[in-house]
Amino acid sequence: MEPGGPCGFCPAGAAQPARYTCPRCNVPYCSLRCYRAHGACAEGFYRDQVLGELRGRNASPSRLAGALRRLREQRETEDELEAAGPRSASAPGGLSGLWEQLAPAEKAAFERLLSRGEAGRLLPPWRPWWWSRGAAPRLLEELDGAPAAPESGKDATAEEPAPGEGPGARPPAGPARIPALASLSRGPVSPLVRFQLPNVLFAYAHALALYHGGDDALLLSDLCATLLDVSGALGAQQVFASTEEALQAAAHVLEAGEHPPGPLGTRGAMQEAARILLGEGPANQKGYTLAALGHLVQALGRARKLAVASEDRQRLYRARKKCQFLLAWTNENEAALTPLALDCTRAYRAHAMAAEEVAALTGELERLWGGPMPPAPRTLIEELPG
Numbered sequence: 001m002e003p004g005g006p007c008g009f010c011p012a013g014a015a016q017p018a019r020y021t022c023p024r025c026n027v028p029y030c031s032l033r034c035y036r037a038h039g040a041c042a043e044g045f046y047r048d049q050v051l052g053e054l055r056g057r058n059a060s061p062s063r064l065a066g067a068l069r070r071l072r073e074q075r076e077t078e079d080e081l082e083a084a085g086p087r088s089a090s091a092p093g094g095l096s097g098l099w100e101q102l103a104p105a106e107k108a109a110f111e112r113l114l115s116r117g118e119a120g121r122l123l124p125p126w127r128p129w130w131w132s133r134g135a136a137p138r139l140l141e142e143l144d145g146a147p148a149a150p151e152s153g154k155d156a157t158a159e160e161p162a163p164g165e166g167p168g169a170r171p172p173a174g175p176a177r178i179p180a181l182a183s184l185s186r187g188p189v190s191p192l193v194r195f196q197l198p199n200v201l202f203a204y205a206h207a208l209a210l211y212h213g214g215d216d217a218l219l220l221s222d223l224c225a226t227l228l229d230v231s232g233a234l235g236a237q238q239v240f241a242s243t244e245e246a247l248q249a250a251a252h253v254l255e256a257g258e259h260p261p262g263p264l265g266t267r268g269a270m271q272e273a274a275r276i277l278l279g280e281g282p283a284n285q286k287g288y289t290l291a292a293l294g295h296l297v298q299a300l301g302r303a304r305k306l307a308v309a310s311e312d313r314q315r316l317y318r319a320r321k322k323c324q325f326l327l328a329w330t331n332e333n334e335a336a337l338t339p340l341a342l343d344c345t346r347a348y349r350a351h352a353m354a355a356e357e358v359a360a361l362t363g364e365l366e367r368l369w370g371g372p373m374p375p376a377p378r379t380l381i382e383e384l385p386g
Contacts (some may be wrong), residue, residue: 006212052175126212128205129171130288131278171288172295181328192241193329194336196233196345197289198273199246200326203231204292205272206254208260214299222314224303226259227296234319243343247273251351267351274344277337286334298322 006015007030018028020035029035093370181189207227208214214223228235240246251266253259264272276292279285300320307313330337 002359007031007034009037021034034106037260050219061262072178106373126209128272129274130292132284141317151189171291172298174287174291175294175297175327176288178327178331179324179331181325184325189329190239192239193326194333195240195243195246195259195275195360196322197326197330197337198243198340199233199238199240199250200231200296200323201273201276201289202232202250203227204252204277204296206262207262207267208262208271209268210260220299220303224300226318228315228319229253230259234322235315237318241339244347247344247347267348267355270344270348274348277341277344279337285337286330292328293323294326296312296320297327362373 005018005028007018008027009029014031018030021028047281091321194373209222210218211223214220230250247270254261254266278286279288297320300316304313304316307316
């Protein structure tokens with residue numbers, strides 16, 4: 001590109017030839033450094049480019065999630081791009097050329113969005129496939145007839161889902177053939193096997209919501225890594241003695257900050273695990289659980305083929321075998337799903353009530369303190385001089 005006059009941002013008397021032009025105000029500039037010094041106009045251009053891409057008519061969750069991932073990965077080539085020379089801000093390239101133009105503060109802000117799991121708010125909403133009939137299914141009722149308490153005091157059938165893809169999302173295709181449980185086990189099956197299901201389905205619902213369905217090949221490795229970290233039954237071959245213990249183990253990973261909470265949060269993942277276990281109804285209650293486990297078998301198999309480290313491949317292999325075993329167990333123990341779903345609903349209700357109590361206590365303390373922080377301690381006894 002031929003120079004178009006002196007740079008409009010270089011110091012007076014030392015202006016370099018300008019090879020680029022701001023797409024907003026048409027001021028000429030010579031380098032990426034000068035363009036970054038452009039201030040609010042440049043920042044507005046970055047913002048418009050990202051929002052324009054995110055709001056594109058052909059946008060899809062997988063495409064946009066892949067775009068976010070590519071932006072994050074481009075930080076590794078920052079030095080190489082800088083050495084190769086700046087690109088024109090008005091040149092085509094979309095998001096792939098935008099990362100190199102962002103200021104350090106803008107990159108840090110975007111990284112925070114990714115690390116906290118909040119970048120998903122920029123994407124089109126994704127709807128769980130187990131909501132395929134449109135409205136959110138009602139949770140199980142307690143045995144005494146009292147309905148499970150919905151999160152934040154809302155009716156579980158009326159609340160808008162945090163994740164969602166529009167009505168009619170299709171369940172993943174179930175496995176064509178499920179082997180007999182006896183062919184996978186040399187001896188009697190432990191009665192504790194059932195408690196691994198809530199742990200696995202908690203992690204499954206969380207990972208799918210966090211990665212907007214995870215149907216993009218670029219996100220498959222991240223989705224499976226999150227799944228194995230959150231689910232101790234799959235990632236660490238843990239054994240649980242109760243549904244509560246299985247759910248608490250998965251919830252602890254999220255509450256410890258090892259992974260972003262995602263759109264569902266801890267309680268939401270418990271709620272969705274209950275909905276998967278509940279299925280479409282008594283006529284085919286195990287259908288959703290079988291579909292979820294079959295989906296996991298396929299995803300873990302694909303991720304294993306992409307894995308480079310032998311340790312990762314072995315871990316994915318063990319997790320896939322565990323899902324295949326749970327598939328066979330679920331297929332022959334459909335009657336056990338209702339108690340598990342009820343246990344998940346009770347755990348969800350207990351967490352909701354605990355959150356309400358904490359919120360009430362926090363509000364009362366702030367009222368007494370006159371603000372969010374306690375007042376400074378006062379001196380009750382002071383020794384007077386002399």
